Amino acid sequence: MNSHTEQKIVLVTGASSGIGAATAERLAADGHHVVVGARRRPQLDELVARIAAAGGTAQAVDLDVTDIEGHRAVVDAIAAEHGRLDVLVANAGVMPLSRLDAGLVDEWKTMIDVNVLGLLHGIAAALPHFTARGSGHLVTMASVGAHEVSPTSAVYSGSKFAAWAISEGLRVESPAGIRVTTICPGVTTSELADSISDPKAREAMVAYRAHAIPASSIAAAVAFAIAQPANVDVNEIIVRPAAQR
Known part of the structure; x- marks a missing residue:
């Protein structure tokens, strides 16, 4: 870590694989203490071991973001142990794409x-801590799907439009000390597509993912936003493969 860089306490959700894991590794390499949360504990423990082997510091917590009380308990525990939470990277997400006429209502609800x-x-878990300290940084992991809708992406894009709007709402409501960044990845190597059960959507995704960029490319965007001086708020970054149109 650069001697001029302040170590931050960062919680990354959905950190068991893909963008979340890559982000945790990058931020730990930058000298921050990273708390990695997800439902799959074995993968988190492996991630913490990799970070430690590389000279970073991290800890794993069991976290299901759909459980509000559990989310609050995790954030409160981090603040109690470390005295603060500086950054929440809200990365947890699912992407079971399908056409609306497939009628996969349960998958819509999950998204x-x-x-x-x-x-x-x-x-809800982090904002009281940010407000009390007068500082904090929310990084939302949205998608290019927050700006466009393609066949099979109606509900997924709807959820990412919502994530973009919620984050922008937090930005305009918050005092100057609280920063909000929305990262919108394009096609990125991850396990997201593995959740697609609809055969047509799954087949379409194979060609769509031909030019996927590595998760580390998205992690670099997160690291850039976090590294800015306190008076600089990077509001949105869209990162996609050069071949993606």
């Missing part, structure tokens, strides 16, 4: 529960 309510739960 709303994780992608929208999960973000709101994170804000």
Whole structure:
């Protein structure tokens, strides 16, 4: 860590794989203390071990973002142990794409529960701490789907439009000390597509993901936003493959 860089206490949700894991590794490499949360504890423990082996510091917590009380308990425990929470990277998300006429209502509900309510739960848990200290940084992981809708993405894009709007609402409501950044990844290597059960959507995703960029590219965008001086608020970054149109 650069001697001029202040170590921050960062909670990354959905950190068991993909963008969340890459973000945790990058921020730990930058010298921050990273708390990684997700439902899959074995993957979190492996991530913490990798970070430690690379010289960073991290700890794992069991976290289901759809559980508001659980989310509050995790954030409160971090603040109690470390004296503060500086950054929440609200990365947890799911993407079971399908056409609306497929009628996969349960999958629609899951996307709303994780992608929208999960973000709101994170804000509800972290905002009181940010407000009390007069500082804090929320980083929302949205998507290019927050700006466009393609066949099979209606509900997913709807959830990411909502994430964008909620984050922007927090930004305009918050005092100057609280920063809000929305990261909108394009096609990125991750496990998100593994949740697609609809055969047509799954087939379409194979070609769509041909030019995927690594999760580390998104992690670099998060690191950039966090590293800015306290008076600089990077509001939104869209990162996509050069080949994606």
